[in-house]
Amino acid sequence: MLHLRLITPAERTDDVVRLIERTVGATHLVVLPRAARNPAGDVVLCDVAREAGDELLSDLQELGLEETGSIAVENIDLSLSLRADKAEAEAPGEGADAVLWEHLTDATHEDSTLSVTYLAFITLATMIAACGVVLDNAVLIVGAMAVGPEFGPLAGISTSIVQRAPRLALRSLIALLVGFAVAMAVTVGFSLFMDALDLFSKDRLEGDRPQTGFVYAPDAFSFVVAVLAGVAGTLSLTSAKSGALVGVAISVTTVPAAANAAVALSYGDMNQTWGSAQQLLLNLLGIILAGTLTLLIQKWAWSKQRPPAKAT
Template sequence: MLHLRAVCPPEATAQALDVLRAHAGTAHLIAHRGVAVEPPGDLVEADIAREAADEIVDALCGLGLDHTGGITLEALDTALSDAADRAEGAAPGEGADVVLRRGDLLRRASAALGVGFPLAMVVKLGGALLVRATGVFGEEAFQLERNHDVDFVFSVGVPSLVVAMLAGAAGMLAMSSAKSAALVGQWSRCLQSAGQLLVNLLGIVAAAAIVLTLRRNGQRSRVGTRPLSRG
């Protein structure tokens, strides 16, 4: 669930309340009249299902609240009520740990991979050629057949997949937990290095998908078995 706060000019408050009442993904709707100081107006609060966030925010922006007032969203760690359970169950689609639409997220991730990795490889190659031209580390540093410390860069195998899956799991846990963390020559080697990159990417994506699925199933099971008071 997400907690929504909308600062509304008095003339738009009734419409904002109608939008929230009409959406099945809304719970715990509250209106504070005349409490907003700057910009002046009313404050409307509600808890909304993540699946409903896009539609609700779009509707409120359609009332101009992003210009005449303000809209904020924050994640709720815990929401214990029948109303919240009904809102999550009735909201269309599936929840995610971000409000962004999946299609938009996929496009951005693809662009980051398609542009970021090749750019990083080009920069790295340029640095290597510059270092070799200046002879800072000597010619021996570029003789790969004698330097086995860098074999992991182009040797594709099970350890590569294991490392990639661990990186993907760590990255997805960091994202889904809302915590930041630090995550940790010879032209014939280029194709082998590209294979290593492909294995790493596949492992990261697979591990991230597995972690996200397990976390989502765990959250759903906890919500479904939560005892509520009968009073």
């Protein structure tokens, strides 16, 4: 269930209440006249089944409520109510399959913002991966994958394509390109520093690496895994399954490929640099393609089961 807290101008309250009353899956309606001070207006509270939430939010926006008042949405972790159970049963579909498009757009907008924290995480992840490729240590590679924040901008690009949001697309693309550029540049310097300390060496990089050699040897399986991970990652975002997203993060060779390219570049090994760059681009393309197709399919499938309006 979702909990909605609305601030409505007094002249809009009746329209909002009628809209909620017509929504299949909405319950626990509360109206507090003149309770809001900034902005001034009435406060309307209600609970709605997740599978009916997206349509209700869209209808509220059509009333201009986000401009004249406020729409706040929270997840309800526990609701002990027969009315809530009845509302969820009446709403068509399953809550886990529902996509809250406004929430997805807002979440990807935040995750795809080029910030100091984002740059720190992607740079640290790339440096950890650099240690992993030189030491041929799969544990470090997995750790670097888990730390990397690059799925946020990738999801942002997919969402922007489906939602036709050019600003989100530009923001996500900038975060992705600048993030990897900064991370790789810093990792080149890190590699040279580690070489000066005799902790990295060209022989280690170009030696036999059974655990990490795949990061600069792209093949058909690289693209297949990227597509599968893109589907899983997108589903984890739309269904709020954060545990699945962690699994996605440690299954795709993006940060390790960037790290290998940076280390190889510091030693002038252009074969590994080019191979790693191909691996990186292949994985990014696969994730974006899969994410976009997944969202399009979800949008189409859910449009086929829009809940009917309650009789008035």
